[in-house]
Amino acid sequence: QxxxxxxxxxxxxxxxxxxxxxxxxxxxxxxxxxxxxxxxxxxxxxxxxxxxxxxxxxxxxxxxxxxxxxxxxxxxxxxxxxxxxxxxxxxxxxxxxxxxxxxxxxxxxxxxxxxxxxxxxxxxxxxxxxxxxxxxxxxxxxxxxxxxxxxxxxxxxxxxxxxxxLDIWDNPDPWRDWRQAMDAAFPSRSPAFRGHALATAMSDAATGLIQSVEEGIARAWQLKDPAPEFMLLWGPAGSGKSEWIHRHGGEAAVISLDDLREEVAGKRDDQSMNGQVLQEAREQVKRHLRSGDGGRVIFDATNLRRELRSSLLELATDYGATTTIVALRTPLAELENRNRGRPHPVPRSVLVRQCERLEWPDAHEAHELIIVR
Structure with a gap:
């Protein structure tokens, strides 16, 4: 020190x-x-x-x-x-x-x-x-x-x-007055819309785009209703992302980087064409989000680095989507066991490197952060 x-x-x-x-x-x-x-x-x-x-x-x-x-x-x-x-x-x-x-x-x-x-x-x-x-x-x-x-x-x-x-010292809901104002402004709208409006206003206020909840209410009229949903999974190899999609994905469009690598490079573990793979993934995100049917898109990759997450979440926001990070917090020992049992396990050295370089997602990176334990 x-x-x-x-x-x-x-x-x-x-x-x-x-x-x-x-x-x-x-x-x-x-x-x-x-x-x-x-x-x-x-x-x-x-x-x-x-x-x-x-x-x-x-x-x-x-x-x-x-x-x-x-x-x-x-x-x-x-x-x-x-x-x-x-x-x-x-x-x-x-x-x-x-x-x-x-x-x-x-x-x-x-x-x-x-x-x-x-x-x-x-x-x-x-x-x-x-x-x-x-x-x-x-x-x-x-x-x-x-x-x-x-x-x-x-x-x-x-x-x-x-x-x-600011009345946030012992307040379990620091945005309570904003939440109440948004609910009062849109009493007939769905809880999903009001949640989207509040999350957008909170983000806009934190970046300095707006200064008051009244400005957030005015801007909320521009939001899509229903809005498309963009869900970004987070977790090293073996954390259970595919299992989560199987249980909760429903009719969502799933964009998998592993599948795209197999399609573009011929092997799902071939990292040599990642630039092209990511570009194709972004194009698929755009295509699904602009379809206008208010559907859900799930982005299936490790997404361990904030820079990549930020790029994708900003893209989804630009297309009017609600954004959610689903973080699968799997203990290290369990990761190794699950990885060995996967149809396509990654080498242990790759898994170790992922765990050394990962960046835990902040709650404010997306409209919502869901932790799966």
């Missing part, structure tokens, strides 16, 4: 100090979930687990001494944990909270320092309770030796006060 911001020593020393700070917290009050203490202790243990994966030396531009940096270590930690936490046998609500805290524990100070718009505060609160983020980041700061500690803690206090101003 950088000796300026972590004068206490290495990650193990810092983690122990953070855990000690968490244990000093008063017991959760009656309004908090009973698993709160366990969530915070696990988050303290794992919050910097991504640092060994990302730490490197960086030469400063001003010619000063090299510094130790760990870029995007919080997200890397969540990606590392997302298929490994299952081995602990924890309730999903505990796992979900620990993953969110690991990935987002630096965000409270960023929101304050960036003077972020309210929509980004609501987005963060919908991903993880602000009170838990505040407690973990307070412990993260107190569990280190660094300059300007009091100034950093003051920034966290500003985070807490702003959350209270």
């Amino acid at each position: 950088d000796p300026v911001w972590h004068g206490e020593g290495n990650v193990a020393v810092h983690t122990r100090m953070v855990l000690e700070e968490i244990r000093r917290l008063p017991p959760p009050d009656s309004g908090q979930p009973p698993e709160t203490a366990l969530v915070l202790q696990l988050a303290a243990v794992f919050h910097d687990i991504g640092k060994p994966l990302t730490t490197r030396w960086r030469e400063p531009l001003d010619g000063g001494p090299a510094r130790v940096v760990s870029p995007r270590h919080a997200e890397a930690g969540r990606n590392y944990l997302c298929l490994r936490l299952a081995a602990l046998g924890l309730p999903w609500e505990v796992e979900r909270a620990v993953l969110a805290l690991t990935a987002l524990h630096h965000h409270p100070r960023r929101l304050v320092m960036d003077d972020a718009p309210p929509a980004l505060w609501r987005r963060l609160a919908s991903q993880c309770p602000p009170r838990l983020l505040f407690d973990l980041e307070t412990a993260d700061l107190r569990g280190r030796v660094c300059p300007d500690l009091e100034g950093q803690l003051e920034i966290l206090d500003l985070f807490r006060m702003r959350c209270m101003e």
Whole structure:
């Protein structure tokens, strides 16, 4: 770790100090979930687990001494944990909270320092309770030796006060007032339409396209009703994507990259023509979504990298579709067993590489994120 911001020593020393700070917290009050203490202790243990994966030396531009940096270590930690936490046998609500805290524990100070718009505060609160983020980041700061500690803690206090101003501090539905306004504006429309309208407004607000729910209501009149559905599956080889399609796909049009590789390159494991395969897949997505029948399209691939997901989800949104990511969260040991039993298993080295490079999907990447366990 950088000796300026972590004068206490290495990650193990810092983690122990953070855990000690968490244990000093008063017991959760009656309004908090009973698993709160366990969530915070696990988050303290794992919050910097991504640092060994990302730490490197960086030469400063001003010619000063090299510094130790760990870029995007919080997200890397969540990606590392997302298929490994299952081995602990924890309730999903505990796992979900620990993953969110690991990935987002630096965000409270960023929101304050960036003077972020309210929509980004609501987005963060919908991903993880602000009170838990505040407690973990307070412990993260107190569990280190660094300059300007009091100034950093003051920034966290500003985070807490702003959350209270926005009524998201202890609010399980940070978008509740927007949801109520959308329901009131479209009382005769289907729940699917109102959900699509709300999700679109939330996304537009987070990107700065709109500033108020009233603008979101005005823009909702442009949405298709019924809208086509675009579902993007996520999961390494052996996670059960084909089985999920068999059970839940129904009459959906399924676009499979493996099938397209077999069609274009002659073998489903031939990666040499991936550019052409992806282009054909995109053309098929366009063709199905513009058919106008409000049908469902399922994109069957590993979709482990955010860049590819983003491209496909933006394409579907441009065609007026609702978007859903279906993440099949299968434990590592089970992945290997399932892969061996597939009609077309991938080499173990490929599966290991997939698990090392995967990026867990964020809830805001699509209109909806479904976790299959």
